[in-house]
Amino acid sequence: MDRKTRPSFAPADAGPGADSATDATTGAGIPARRRGRGWWVLAGLLLVIALLVVGARLTWSWIDPLGDQTIDRSGPALLRSMQNLSRFEAATGEFQVIVDLEKDAKFLPDAIKGSRTLFVGAGSVDAYVEFSGLPKDALTVSPDRTAVTVRLPHAELEKPNLDNKRSYVFAQERGIFDRISDLLSSSPQNQQELYVLAERKIGDAAAAGDLRSRADQNTKAMLEGMLKSLGFTTVTIKYTGEP
Template sequence: MTTSRTTLPEASPGRRRRWRYVAGLLVLAVLLVVGGRLAWSWLNPLGERSIDRSQPVLLQSIKDMSRFEAATGTFQVVVDLEKDANFLPDAVKGTRTLFVGAGGVDAYVDFSAIAADGVTVSQDRTEATIRLPRAQLEKPNLDNSRSYVFAQQRGLLDRVQDFLSGSPGDQRELYLLAEKKITEAAVASDLRARADANTKAMLTGMLKSLGFSKVTVKFTDEA
């Protein structure tokens, strides 16, 4: 029995040189495209790049904390601020902005305000009485990631002014107004009462774990 085997013809030296030439052209084309993009990114007159030249952070002060953060309230408000011109229609001069402000308010009890005789302990060290100041509210802390301009209407002159100045307008007034409204809402809420109750529960549990069988926590405005 005879087995036949077919042998493929070898590529000629000229054909191999052509394939190498074509492959070299492809590699060169890829390098030119990549290099061109890099060069354009550097030479493009309209391109932008960010350079951080900020100075090192300077520590200005350190304060010892002597207060108990007893409660935190989360608030959100929609600020509707409108500004009109005296003798011009809103389409010409005037703005109206809807701003969503979101942030938190902390309620705390200042332990450093406890009087010298604010803590009394019985002779057998089984009873303790503490007189505390009432909880206070911290300044609202707006969350920039959740605070934003929802909608805005501007007159023709306002749009021209913003275009010439290159700025969409100062938003500090919106933030300050949102903080003011959140502060008013926090004062009207039960946030301070919740902080008072949490402080009493914390001190009672801590002193009882230290061996006091009877713990009385009062506030300075209580009889």
Template sequence: MKAPPHPLPEAAPAAPRRRRWRLAAGLLVVAALVAVAARLAWSWLDPFGETAIDRSQPVLLQSIQDLSRFESATGNFQVIVDLEKDADFLPDAIKGTRTLFVGAGGVDAYVDFSGLSSGALTVSPDRTAVTVRLPRAQLEKPNLDNARSYVYDQQRGLLDRMGDFLSASPADQRELYQLAEKKIAEAALASDLRRRADQNTRAMLQGMLTGLGFEKVTVKFADEP
């Protein structure tokens, strides 16, 4: 006679499992909230924390000027400034600096229309030809690009390094920028930038006046016959 089979175990009720999952999820939420609160409390109580406050004054509009010139050409320049400063009676290793500075910027060339006299524009009796007399193009002050201008290399003596370490403010670089601007201005003056500006101004006026119906347009600059 065979023994009766063992009865199958009954499945665990689903309600206790759901309660356990809910309890675990609740604990995770509580742990996350505690971590966030601790982080916020530390940020409030941190004695070494810094807060940046912008106390700049509003931008002040100083003047408005009507433009009466045509900017007809722009030159982009780059120069390497090699500035060395030596002490009279000390070696460079003790006192002295040498800085290589890359300066990059642009120079605008323009023709000024504000000073034109009444005789600057001459129209023929049949109104088919016109002659315009203009001054030569001028150069603006160089505009250095801070994003592309930087100190490439710098060598400093022991006393200079100690002075930079003890100083509360970084070394002043205005002299380097001024030298770069001066050299770029000289390079722009020696280039053909002004001649290109004259040519572009002539082409602009010829196109504009031809569009107004003039068959012959002559543009002359100050030193042209």
């Protein structure tokens, strides 16, 4: 009897569902590993972006042409700024005076020889505080640069400025000889003396009034506003003679 080749069969314990079960187990493991690697890639990418942003900000702060500039306003720098102002015209006074000028001749009545003139003089006087000559110790700044003390000279008066358009002869009386002399003279009566006297009276009126005091107050207000705008919170202005 011829021996026939028998077909080989799979082992009995390898059932029909063995291959499919193996494939299912392999397919479930692959996505889990991919998700783990994805989180690490995302974290690394975020770290790189953060480093790039920080580096860009630092680089721009070094090369920024429009960046902020800090200016030292304390001590000598501030004193030089005040000295460069030279003087501060702090107040102006308007004045009007009456000049009563009388000239008499000895042993002759006024109707024969003599004159009397009433002159109205109008003008102004400026009061100023001098900054150009301030000494080095005229300005003191606190260590924390929040308080400053300024020592100033008192205000001074400019020379009176007579307004020719508003100054005039109000009334005049002359004797016979004076009238004849004016008619024969090639030049009318010289009024220079009247203008000089009017300027002197205006200067005296300005000195006797409160013009310099108002100039001191205006200068103080100006400096307080300027220095506080520079960041000082406490500003003290002292004039010569004040403790």
